[in-house]
Amino acid sequence: MLRWRRRWIIAAFVLTVIVVIVTVLVVIPIPFSSERLRKQMIANLADRLDAEVELATLELRLVPRLSVVGTGLVIRHRRHREVPLISARAFEVSSSLSALLRKHVTRVTLDGFAIQIPPGDVDADSGERGSRLGGLPRPGMNASLRQVVIDELIADNATLTILPRRPDRPPKVWRMHELHLQSVGPAQAMPFRSVLTNGVPPGEIDTAGTFGPWNVDDPGATPIEGTFTFDQADLSVFKGIAGTLSSHGDFTGSLERLVVRGRTSTPDFTVTIGAHPMPLDTIYSAVVDATNGDTTLDRIDATFLNTSLVATGGVYGKSGVRGRQVELVVTMDAGRLEDVLQLVVNTPKPTMLGGLQLQTRMEIPPGDRDIVDKLRLAGTFHIAGGHFTDPGVQTRINSLSRRAQGKPGDESIHVTSDFTGTFALGNGRLALRPLRFDVPGALVELVGNYGLRDGSLALAGDVLFDAKMSQAVGGWKAFLLKPVDPLFRRNGRTFVPVTIGGFRGAPKFGFDRGRLFNRDAPPRPPAVSTPDRPSR
Numbered sequence: 001m002l003r004w005r006r007r008w009i010i011a012a013f014v015l016t017v018i019v020v021i022v023t024v025l026v027v028i029p030i031p032f033s034s035e036r037l038r039k040q041m042i043a044n045l046a047d048r049l050d051a052e053v054e055l056a057t058l059e060l061r062l063v064p065r066l067s068v069v070g071t072g073l074v075i076r077h078r079r080h081r082e083v084p085l086i087s088a089r090a091f092e093v094s095s096s097l098s099a100l101l102r103k104h105v106t107r108v109t110l111d112g113f114a115i116q117i118p119p120g121d122v123d124a125d126s127g128e129r130g131s132r133l134g135g136l137p138r139p140g141m142n143a144s145l146r147q148v149v150i151d152e153l154i155a156d157n158a159t160l161t162i163l164p165r166r167p168d169r170p171p172k173v174w175r176m177h178e179l180h181l182q183s184v185g186p187a188q189a190m191p192f193r194s195v196l197t198n199g200v201p202p203g204e205i206d207t208a209g210t211f212g213p214w215n216v217d218d219p220g221a222t223p224i225e226g227t228f229t230f231d232q233a234d235l236s237v238f239k240g241i242a243g244t245l246s247s248h249g250d251f252t253g254s255l256e257r258l259v260v261r262g263r264t265s266t267p268d269f270t271v272t273i274g275a276h277p278m279p280l281d282t283i284y285s286a287v288v289d290a291t292n293g294d295t296t297l298d299r300i301d302a303t304f305l306n307t308s309l310v311a312t313g314g315v316y317g318k319s320g321v322r323g324r325q326v327e328l329v330v331t332m333d334a335g336r337l338e339d340v341l342q343l344v345v346n347t348p349k350p351t352m353l354g355g356l357q358l359q360t361r362m363e364i365p366p367g368d369r370d371i372v373d374k375l376r377l378a379g380t381f382h383i384a385g386g387h388f389t390d391p392g393v394q395t396r397i398n399s400l401s402r403r404a405q406g407k408p409g410d411e412s413i414h415v416t417s418d419f420t421g422t423f424a425l426g427n428g429r430l431a432l433r434p435l436r437f438d439v440p441g442a443l444v445e446l447v448g449n450y451g452l453r454d455g456s457l458a459l460a461g462d463v464l465f466d467a468k469m470s471q472a473v474g475g476w477k478a479f480l481l482k483p484v485d486p487l488f489r490r491n492g493r494t495f496v497p498v499t500i501g502g503f504r505g506a507p508k509f510g511f512d513r514g515r516l517f518n519r520d521a522p523p524r525p526p527a528v529s530t531p532d533r534p535s536r
Contacts, residue, residue, distance in 0.1 A: 034059045038070075045075070051085075052076045067094035083163065088113045103148050108184075110155040117162045150184035172199055181211075188213050189223070201245070203233030209251075225252040228262075235266065240371030243269040243277070258288040269304065273372050273452060276342045280304045297328070304343070307335040307356070323366025330379075332358040337383055344452065351393075351504075354386035354416070360423075372452055377425035386417040397439060404441030406467030408474035415439045428452050434461065441466045446500070448525035455504030460512065460523035465494035490519060501526035 038058035045053045056072025075086040089112025095105045158179050162172040178195040193208040209226015233245040249262020262284060269280035285298040300311040313328035335358060338350035345351070360379025367374055388394040401415040402408055421435040430450045437444035448459030465472055469488045470481040488494045497515035502508035508526075515521050 037068075041070075050078060052078055052081060065094050066096065066100075067092055083116050084114075085117075086113075086115055099151070105148065105150045107152045107154070108150050110153070110158065113155040113158040113179075115158075115160045117160075148185060149188070151182065153179075153181040153184045155179040174199065185213075192226075198230065198233065201233040201235055201237050203230055203245070205230050222255050223253070224255060224258070226250065235269070238371060239369060240272050240373075241270065242272060243267075243280070245269075253287075256289070260284075260286045260288060271343050271372070272370070273346060274342060274344045275346045278304050278339075278342065294324075300328075305336065305339040307332065307339040309335065309358075311362075313362075318366070321366055325366055326362070326364040328362040330358070330360050330362055332356060337386065345504075349389055351390065352383075352386050352388050354419075355384040357382045357384075373428045375425060377423065380422050381420070383417070383419035386419060388417075401439040401441050403472035403474075404439070404465040404467055406441075406471035408472060413440075425452075432459070435459075447523050448500070449528075450504075451528065456528045457500050457502055457504065457507055458525040458528050459500040460525040461498065462523070463496040463498055465496070467494065469494050487516070495519065497523070499524075499526050501528075 034057075037060055038055055041058060042053045042055050045051070052075070054072060054074040054076075055070055058068065058070040061067045061069060069090070069092045070088075071090045073086075073088040073091060074084045076084050088110045091111065091113075092107075092109045093105060094107050094109075099106050155176070156178050158176045160174040160176070174196050176194050176196040178193065180193045182191045184190050189210045190212045191209070192211050193206075195204065195206050197203070198205050205228060207226055207228040209224065211224045211226075212222060215221040227250045228248065230245070230247040233247070235245055236242040243266040245264055245266045247262050247264040249260060251258050251260045253259045264280075264282045264284070266280045268277040270277045280302065281304075282300055282302045284300045287296045287298065288294075289296070294314060294316045296314040297312060302309050302311065309330055309332040311328045311330045313326070315324050315326050317324050335356040337352055337354040337356040340356060341347075341350040341352065358379060358381045360377045360381075363376040364371060365374055365376070388397060397417060398414055399408075402410050402413045405413075407413065416439075418438045419435065420438075422433050424431045424433070428451065430452060432449065433447055435444075435446045437446070443464045444461065445464070446459045446461035448457070448461075450457055450459075468485045470478040470485050472494065473481055485494075488496060495516075497512035497519075499510040499512050500507055501510065510526065512523070515523065
């Protein structure tokens with residue numbers, strides 16, 4: 001909290017500095033010599049701002065309009081000389097005599113305007129990192145400052161830089177290609193428009209609205225409202241996903257607590273591991289808390305292909321950890337399994353079709369890892385009316401259902417499958433505890449895990465039939481199996497312990513003989529194979 005409050009104090013200070021510069025030019029006696037004017041302005045600014053001021057040149061011009069033109073302006077705080085807080089390659093303050101009599105300045109133009117915020121130090125009392133300008137005194141808002149109004153302020157191609165504490169880290173730089181403010185003064189609302197480049201993800205932000213009046217005692221309470229568009233944001237900077245995002249919306253509130261509502265559109269959203277671009281659209285409402293940088297997501301409605309979901313949660317800082325963690329609760333009431341499979345599985349077509357319901361908690365911790373490897377999920381799912389797209393697989397499922405009902409020769413039975421499960425995802429592996437697979441006449445219960453990257457399988461569990469083993473086999477083999485029917489029966493159903501290993505494209509099915517005679521033993525999934533992986 002300390003860090004962000006001091007940054008807003010710095011922002012208030014920067015705006016006040018601009019007003020102070022103009023005020024000094026308005027209220028100080030104008031000498032006949034430009035050099036004397038330059039020295040007088042340096043002395044006045046240094047006294048008012050408790051700062052070291054450099055000003056290469058300053059020239060008073062009377063034609064074609066009354067103006068003051070300066071170059072090489074640099075302002076450093078006396079206790080932190082190593083970093084220029086504010087600098088401008090050149091500036092021009094112009095007005096008319098009638099405007100000056102009303103304490104108005106027609107226009108201020110800043111060329112090469114730059115603001116640099118030094119890295120924070122650890123606060124001795126709170127242990128939090130604050131700005132190294134934490135001791136910067138706020139300029140007094142006396143009557144002369146409050147009366148001066150800049151009708152128009154232009155600072156195109158300005159930069160805001162936040163310097164890192166660690167020298168091996170790059171600074172955060174916001175480049176404002178356009179920055180226009182009107183009616184600039186500390187005691188009133190100021191219309192603004194800015195076009196800037198966002199750092200992560202990179203893209204162009206165009207925003208306009210009103211800002212102020214400044215709350216001197218609590219800069220974070222300064223009101224702000226407006227609209228924004230964010231175009232051509234490259235999501236590939238986040239490892240594991242890709243796409244070009246565009247967004248638009250509005251915001252209102254204060255610098256300390258900003259309510260943001262908007263929409264995003266990503267026509268080519270891609271999870272790298274799935275490699276299937278698809279359109280992703282969202283509508284969201286969020287609250288940005290600038291005192292700690294956290295964002296609370298009141299609601300996100302997302303749609304891709306024929307699937308929609310709702311998410312709530314936020315993006316939060318964690319003590320002692322660089323970066324921020326995403327925490328969401330996701331609910332999918334009417335999704336499609338094939339859409340989700342296309343998103344995360346790299347196969348030419350989805351392996352299964354069906355309705356999908358899902359509830360999960362999602363966490364994406366900070367760190368420079370692929371999103372698939374650091375994503376954490378925990379929840380439940382239900383697949384209704386599942387149908388496999390591979391004819392061979394679906395034929396085997398039909399055969400399983402026929403045999404489980406004691407009708408091995410009935411080719412008219414075509415079934416859909418229902419799946420229910422509890423799952424957890426971490427480090428790129430999906431754990432199932434358990435997975436229940438239901439078709440007419442049979443129930444399959446499995447535990448184990450699945451590798452998202454390599455498609456490896458390590459599952460074990462039970463297959464339960466309504467029919468007896470001999471009835472499931474049929475034909476002459478039925479007579480051979482009748483004596484062992486009691487061995488496989490449990491609670492009125494046939495019990496077959498199985499294991500599934502190998503990989504998604506070439507699963508290996510096994511019969512767990514040990515559990516046949518010790519039915520209370522927990523299922524033991526086979527070890528994950530690594531050599532001779534089939535291509536996906």
